[in-house]
Amino acid sequence: MYVIKFGGSAITDKTKPLTYRRGRISAVAAEIMGKPAALIHGAGSFAHPHVKAFGLSPLGISLTKAALRRLTAYVVEELAQAGVFAVPVEPSDVFWGRALVRGEVITHAIKHGMYPLLHGDIVPSDDGYTVISGDDIAVELVKLLKPKAVIFLMDADGIYTAPPGTPGARKIERLIGDVDVEGTAGVDVTGGIRKKIEAGLAIARMGTPVYYCSIRDRESLRAILNGGEPAGCTVLEVPHPSGLPAL
DSSP states (O other): OEEEEEOHHHHBOTTSTTOBOTTHHHHHHHHHTTSOEEEEEOOGGGTHHHHHHHTTSHHHHHHHHHHHHHHHHHHHHHHHHTTOOEEEOOHHHHEETTEEOOTHHHHHHHHTTOEEEEEOEEEEETTEEEEEOHHHHHHHHHHHHOOSEEEEEESSSSEESSSTTSTTOOEESEEESOOOOOOOSSOOTTOHHHHHHHHHHHHHTTTOOEEEEETTOHHHHHHHHTTOOOSSSEEEEOBOTTSSBOO
């Protein structure tokens, strides 16, 4: 069992509203096919602009929900055409705030040979509604499913000390503890790269390996799903009390 997240920056152009990058998911679907997994996709340019413009007003929630359903349809169709049959799971139906309260919806899909597909969303909470990122969802899925690994498929080939391509940017091969990183291009209301690191740390502390890979790196994805170590990804480790890495 694996948890795989297709990052919003990997499957959408976050600098252009409602722009889907078709073909990126289908290119890696062959590696996923036949491997039990729960899937997540980021909201990308289909949700962040609406939340930025209208907040969590009734208008903002309505427009965001409509855009997310459109993006989810693109993802489900592309996966199906590649032989990976996903069933959308609306986070607002199974989450209350950042807590997963109806995990049986997800385990039922897996039991019946489907790939549950969740996404960053606006969900009900004690205070009305709140934004939950795909990274938050990954943490809750790890608690439920106890996967072998969590894989974040991104536009970049790992975690960098600054946005890739900028002067002085350096790829971090093994990430131990926290690290200072800058944000990503485009609009992102869920915390960008720092949010991914925070979620990864929470997951690693539960004993689950975490990998940050490029969505274009099929070889690394294949290695992870076959129990190996990827050559081209950032691996997250949490320091062990003895001073040795936990992973």
